[in-house]
Amino acid sequence: MVNSALLDYYRCPETFADFTLTGNLSGDSGYFQFGLDAICYGQCSGGPLARHATGELYDALRDVGADQNTLGLPFNPSEIIANLRYERYASSGHEVGARRYAKLALQRAYYSVRPLLMVSVRKYLQRIQLRDWKEVPFPNWPVDLTVERILGKLLATLLKANLIDRIPFIWFWxxxxxxxxxxxxxxxxxxxxxxxxxxxxxxxxxxxxxxxxxxxxxxxxxxxxxxxxxxxxxxxxxxxxxxxxxxxxxxxxxxxxxxxxxxxxxxxxxxxxxxxxxxxxxxxxxxxxxxxxxxxxxxxxxxxxxxxxxxxxxxxxxxxxxxxxxxxxxxxxxxxxxxxxxxxxxxxxxxxxxxxxxxxxxxxxxxxxxxxxxxxxxxxxxxxxxxxxxxxxxxxxxxxxxxEWWRARSQMKLVCQGNNWVIEGPQNDRARVAYAVLEGGRLAYVLDSHQASARRMVFRNGQISSSAARQPGVLTESRLIQALPLGLETKRNEQIF
Ligand SMILES: [Zn+2]
The missing domain is CATH 3.20.20.370 (Glycoside hydrolase/deacetylase)
Incomplete structure (x- = not known):
């Protein structure tokens, strides 16, 4: 399903995530981008697609179209997300892939003699083997948020296109x-x-x-x-x-x-x-x-x-x-x-x-x-x-x-009751309704203030309890949780030496 990756990630009601594919997807997979800071790998009906994640990439964001009810996308986000999570971008035949498989062969040879090597020699060999790590362009060092950025950008695009104020979802933790x-x-x-x-x-x-x-x-x-x-x-x-x-x-x-x-x-x-x-x-x-x-x-x-x-x-x-x-x-x-x-x-x-x-x-x-x-x-x-x-x-x-939490959350569902969204499913008493909104054109998350005040949680002795002075940062009010860094350019391969 085109919207399954987004629904699994946010647990938002399906009615808010109506996508259709536009055009015919390319036969081959390649790199493109979805906005300035989200690199995608897979098939796309726009193009051209690149063999490497460097240089100028085709930006699929400009080919996103919307009518009243649905968002037309030139790629299937669920396929793109799966390609990233399953590291299909690193398969043999592409730059990263070829290097990766050459390294794997070396690594196997290394492991076969490793028990015979002194620790200092092992460290030396590992440093040689990893010496080009700073030149690897993708994923982004030292943290890669590509999946989060693509999904966040989809929500932001939905908010802009559908002219709605907010999209409810089940908070992550x-x-x-x-x-x-x-x-x-x-x-x-x-x-x-x-x-x-x-x-x-x-x-x-x-x-x-x-x-x-x-x-x-x-x-x-x-x-x-x-x-x-x-x-x-x-x-x-x-x-x-x-x-x-x-x-x-x-x-x-x-x-x-x-x-x-x-x-x-x-x-x-x-x-x-x-x-x-x-x-x-x-x-x-x-x-x-x-x-x-x-x-x-x-x-x-x-x-x-x-x-x-x-x-x-x-x-x-x-x-x-x-x-x-x-x-x-x-x-x-x-x-x-x-x-x-x-x-x-x-x-x-x-x-x-x-x-x-x-x-x-x-x-x-x-x-x-x-x-x-x-x-x-x-x-x-x-x-x-x-x-x-x-x-x-x-x-x-x-x-x-x-x-246990992530499994329980994957079974939860947001249901509309009157004017409110409520969460149904196992451990729903621990779950919180959140909303995705646009703040100055950027995606931000807000927790449901109703729930927060109805069930004040405090932190004590490593456990959450229901009374006392101090409260976790997001629970006391309908506070804006900081915007995702969707609009920010990040340096690839920051130097840490
Ligand atoms: Zn180990």
């Missing part, structure tokens, strides 16, 4: 939180496993609960007492690859065999989430994984072994599995590729993600936090997130809580 953040820990080695207790102490000192991804085979033993401690302390357990040899997706047959074992460990650990080694992924094979959610796809993969990225900072469904994208730079890349021991880059990424009301998701390995300098950086990150939470700016949650 529970209890009106402006955005969401989560911390995940991949346990790589026995030393990392042995450090997990201390890491839980560290997280607990900032009232942070996080998830631990465990490698079930070959890397280290997984005693029941280890799993029990994580669970009993209120942290979450997920499965991290099978044996972390970097070959999970090498071929389909082997993947299916490994997926069976991975699923078995998932049941044994009572884990609902999965992450592959080194963020390798092939979303087309995910139907074999028996997990509720996955966390193996970066938003922008410049510093990952598998280049690409889903170009979004929001969860999305891959069949029955919910993808919770990795939207912040991994600690390993920060410390050992970029050589940075500060939270500057993470703070910049969180600021940009929060502008789009997205999910800030971090991978921090216990293995690397054994080093005091890295640990201090992580403590600064925890303090920063704790501060955002105390100001009501972010919902800090476990991955499984994000998964």
């Amino acid at each position: 529970p209890n009106g939180y402006p955005s969401c953040a989560m911390i995940t820990h991949d346990v790589e080695t026995a030393a990392g496993r042995n450090f997990c207790s201390r890491l839980m102490n560290l997280d607990d000192s900032c009232r942070m609960k996080s998830s631990f991804q465990i490698v079930p085979e070959d890397r280290y033993s997984v005693p029941q007492s280890f799993l029990d401690e994580i669970r009993l302390r209120g942290f979450e357990i997920n499965v991290h690859d099978l044996n972390h040899d970097g070959r999970l997706f090498n071929n389909r047959e082997q993947f299916l065999l490994r997926a069976e074992r991975i699923n078995r460990y998932g049941r044994e650990y009572k884990a609902s989430g999965f992450r592959s080694a080194a963020l390798y992924h092939n979303l087309n094979w995910y139907d074999a994984l028996d997990f509720s959610y996955d966390m193996s796809v970066p938003s922008v993969g410049h510093l990952e072994a598998q280049r690409g990225g889903c170009c979004s900072v929001m969860p999305f469904f891959v069949g029955k599995i919910l993808e919770l994208p990795v939207t912040a730079t991994q600690d390993y890349s920060l410390f050992h590729i970029l050589n940075q021991y500060s939270t500057d880059l993470w703070r910049r990424q969180v600021a940009q993600i929060m502008e789009a009301h997205g999910l800030a998701s971090f991978i921090v390995h216990p293995d690397y936090l054994i080093e005091a300098r890295a640990r201090d950086t992580y403590k600064s990150l925890l303090a920063f997130l704790e501060n955002l939470r105390s100001e009501g700016k972010v919902w800090l949650a476990l991955p499984r809580e994000v998964n």
Whole structure:
């Protein structure tokens, strides 16, 4: 359906999202833009389409037409969004794709000799392998909001074309939180496993609960007492690859065999989430994984072994599995590729993600936090997130809580009752009606003031309660949540060295 990506994303009533395709779509896919700051990849009835995401691109916005009831588009936004999320723009034959596959071949060769290499040699080889990361034009470094921009621009275009004041939708996060953040820990080695207790102490000192991804085979033993401690302390357990040899997706047959074992460990650990080694992924094979959610796809993969990225900072469904994208730079890349021991880059990424009301998701390995300098950086990150939470700016949650919420939201529906919109569906008491409006020609979001005053929420001890002094930023009044940066030009590939 032409409007399904928009409806899934905003959960707005279908009557507000009436699109039709104009003209005949091109046979081939290519790059074009939808306004100045949203790059699209796919088929389009306008043109010409480009093979690379650089230089002058055809702007499909000028071929959007409207009559009273419907918006005519020269492309199918649902197809374009899927091409981005599934990284079809990075398929073999195009610039990014060719580089990506050459790198994957190198990476496999590297993994086969990796156990024999000293850490310093490994770091050196990884830096060589990633040395051209600053030249990758698309997605946008260090945060890519392409999916959010395309969908936001569609809403803005609908508002302009239909001459309506506002479009109701279901707010992205529970209890009106402006955005969401989560911390995940991949346990790589026995030393990392042995450090997990201390890491839980560290997280607990900032009232942070996080998830631990465990490698079930070959890397280290997984005693029941280890799993029990994580669970009993209120942290979450997920499965991290099978044996972390970097070959999970090498071929389909082997993947299916490994997926069976991975699923078995998932049941044994009572884990609902999965992450592959080194963020390798092939979303087309995910139907074999028996997990509720996955966390193996970066938003922008410049510093990952598998280049690409889903170009979004929001969860999305891959069949029955919910993808919770990795939207912040991994600690390993920060410390050992970029050589940075500060939270500057993470703070910049969180600021940009929060502008789009997205999910800030971090991978921090216990293995690397054994080093005091890295640990201090992580403590600064925890303090920063704790501060955002105390100001009501972010919902800090476990991955499984994000998964549960996003699944519940995907079942919710906006229904008109009299003059009001109400939300029906599971957990609707946590959901908020929001409105998309135009402010000075730019898209902005407003929360329903009725709901906010009827159900005043406050923040206390990491939980939302119904009475007390302080209130999360968006709940107390019909306040304008900051406009999406739709009209802003952003620099591609900002330099961070
Ligand atoms: Zn790992």
